[in-house]
Amino acid sequence: MEFDVQYISFFVIQTDGEGTDSGKRFRHFQTMDGEDYEDSPLKEFLSGEFARIVKRKAERHPVSESVPTKIGRFRVEPGYEPDSNPDYNLLQRLRSADTAERFHSIADELVHIYMDTSAVRGGAFIAVQATLSKLFDTPFLFLLKCDFESKIARIADERSLISTVEMAISARSIKSIQYPHMPEEGMLEPWEVKIHQASHARYFEDFLKFVSYERPLPEVMGEQVLDMVQQYMTDKWQDDVSPLRKEEEEAVEIWAASDKRELLERWTPEQVYAASAVLVEQKEDLGLSFKLGGVQVKGLLTDFGQSLHFARHNGRYVAVIEGDFFQFERGISPVELLHPPELVQVMEVIGQASPQDEPTGLDSPGDGSNDSVAAGSGHENSAVNNEDDDVPW
Structure with a gap:
C-alpha cells in the first residue's frame, strides 16, 4: 500500500509547563511538495507509517471508551449534509489544497486550533496530503503528532561518551488522524475519521469538537x-x-x-439462550466475564450452554467448564500434576466444607481418595493406584 505525498507541513510545538496555557507556542519549520519530500529525511522517518495507520483496525462500537483507536463521525443536525460541520470543512479545505502555500496556510490554522486543546504537549505536528493512486484519485489527509521523548541520548566521543538529544521524537508513539476512514480496501467513508491516540488521553477528541464517537x-x-x-x-x-x-x-x-x-x-436457561442468540447474531465474539467467589472467568457469550454451564449444588453456585484439554501458562503450579477425579466425586464435596476449612477428601493425599479417583476414571496410574505410595515430601 504505497502512498504518494503531495504536500507535507512540519511544525514543532513547545510548552514551558506541560498542561498549562502559559508558554505554549509553535513554529512552522517547513512545507514541502512531493518532490521535496522524496529527498527529505522525513520520508525515511515516516516510511510505512501511512499504510500502518490505514490498516489499523478500529471498531465503531469499541470494547471500552479507553481504546486507543476510534472511529468518529461528523455531527450534523438532522437533514443536513457534512459541510455544515466546522471540523469537516477544515479537514476538507486542507485535503483539497492545490498548492504548497495554501496547504501551509490551512495547516497553520489547524495547528492554532490544536493549541487550544487541554492535552497539548511538546512535540512535532505533521500535516500530510497523500494519495493512494492504486485505488483513488482523491487524496487522504493525515495529521500526525509525535511527543518529545524524554532522556534521549546518543553516543558522542571517548571523553563525553554520550550527549543529550534535544527535542527528540520517535515514530513508535505517533498519534494520528486519518480522513477519510477506509473501512475496507477500496471503500471510503466521507462522514468518518479514524483517530489513534494514547488510551489515557483525549488528544484528538478535544481537538475535533464536532466529531462524535459511538458508545x-x-x-x-x-x-x-x-x-x-x-x-x-x-x-x-x-x-x-x-x-x-x-x-x-x-x-x-x-x-x-x-x-x-x-x-x-x-430466567430459565432457555430464555437466556434465546436472548444471547439475539446479541451473538450482531457480534459473534461478544465477551462474557464473571467472578464466582474469588475466581475470575473470561470467555465468550457463545460458550454459555455449550462449554460453560451454571448450576446450584448443596446450596452453592457451580460453574462447569468443559473442554478437551487444559492449558497452563507462566509459573508452574502443583495443580498441573493433578490426575482429575470424576465429576460425580467432586460434586460430593461441594457445599460440605466452609470456605475457611482446609481442602479435604479429594485433595488430601494418602487417605484412599486417590484410589477411588483412579478407579472411577478408568486410567492406569501407579502413583494413584498404590495406597502405600505417597508424594516424597
Missing part, C-alpha cells in the same frame, strides 16, 4: 438486555399492578444500576 459495545449490548428485561416484565405482569410487581421492578432497577451485579435468578 462502547458493552454499553450498547447492556441496553439491549435491559430492553429484553423490560419486555419480559411487561409480558409477565401485564395489567397487574400489585406490590409484588413493584417489588420486582425495583429489584431489577437496583441490579441494573450496580457496578458489581449478582446472579438475578429470573
Whole structure:
C-alpha cells in the first residue's frame, strides 16, 4: 500500500509547563511538495507509517471508551449534509489544497486550533496530503503528532561518551488522524475519521469538537438486555399492578444500576439462550466475564450452554467448564500434576466444607481418595493406584 505525498507541513510545538496555557507556542519549520519530500529525511522517518495507520483496525462500537483507536463521525443536525460541520470543512479545505502555500496556510490554522486543546504537549505536528493512486484519485489527509521523548541520548566521543538529544521524537508513539476512514480496501467513508491516540488521553477528541464517537459495545449490548428485561416484565405482569410487581421492578432497577451485579435468578436457561442468540447474531465474539467467589472467568457469550454451564449444588453456585484439554501458562503450579477425579466425586464435596476449612477428601493425599479417583476414571496410574505410595515430601 504505497502512498504518494503531495504536500507535507512540519511544525514543532513547545510548552514551558506541560498542561498549562502559559508558554505554549509553535513554529512552522517547513512545507514541502512531493518532490521535496522524496529527498527529505522525513520520508525515511515516516516510511510505512501511512499504510500502518490505514490498516489499523478500529471498531465503531469499541470494547471500552479507553481504546486507543476510534472511529468518529461528523455531527450534523438532522437533514443536513457534512459541510455544515466546522471540523469537516477544515479537514476538507486542507485535503483539497492545490498548492504548497495554501496547504501551509490551512495547516497553520489547524495547528492554532490544536493549541487550544487541554492535552497539548511538546512535540512535532505533521500535516500530510497523500494519495493512494492504486485505488483513488482523491487524496487522504493525515495529521500526525509525535511527543518529545524524554532522556534521549546518543553516543558522542571517548571523553563525553554520550550527549543529550534535544527535542527528540520517535515514530513508535505517533498519534494520528486519518480522513477519510477506509473501512475496507477500496471503500471510503466521507462522514468518518479514524483517530489513534494514547488510551489515557483525549488528544484528538478535544481537538475535533464536532466529531462524535459511538458508545462502547458493552454499553450498547447492556441496553439491549435491559430492553429484553423490560419486555419480559411487561409480558409477565401485564395489567397487574400489585406490590409484588413493584417489588420486582425495583429489584431489577437496583441490579441494573450496580457496578458489581449478582446472579438475578429470573430466567430459565432457555430464555437466556434465546436472548444471547439475539446479541451473538450482531457480534459473534461478544465477551462474557464473571467472578464466582474469588475466581475470575473470561470467555465468550457463545460458550454459555455449550462449554460453560451454571448450576446450584448443596446450596452453592457451580460453574462447569468443559473442554478437551487444559492449558497452563507462566509459573508452574502443583495443580498441573493433578490426575482429575470424576465429576460425580467432586460434586460430593461441594457445599460440605466452609470456605475457611482446609481442602479435604479429594485433595488430601494418602487417605484412599486417590484410589477411588483412579478407579472411577478408568486410567492406569501407579502413583494413584498404590495406597502405600505417597508424594516424597
